[in-house]
Amino acid sequence: MRELPFPLLVRLWDTCLAEVDGFxxxxxYVCAALLVRFRGELLSRDFQGMVMFLQALPTGGWDGGDLDLLLGQAYMWHTIFGASPGRSHRT
Structure with a gap:
């Protein structure tokens, strides 16, 4: 919750609530997209640096477009990999 500005957080929660298996x-997939977004920064650091970076992601200046890209990536992966044979199906 602390990683995104409040209006974007509300949108993220709304998106998760709209998905059948959102949370x-x-x-x-949203978390995976976030890690891929900051892949370069993470790979350039040692373990402690990665942890510190992940605890204070530079997302404070994000706007709706940034979240749209993140959610779009997550939705694409969810669509492609969500029905993969290795995924356990919960009801």
């Missing part, structure tokens, strides 16, 4: 599955 149990879709949010994992």
């Amino acid at each position: 149990s599955v879709f949010l994992v």
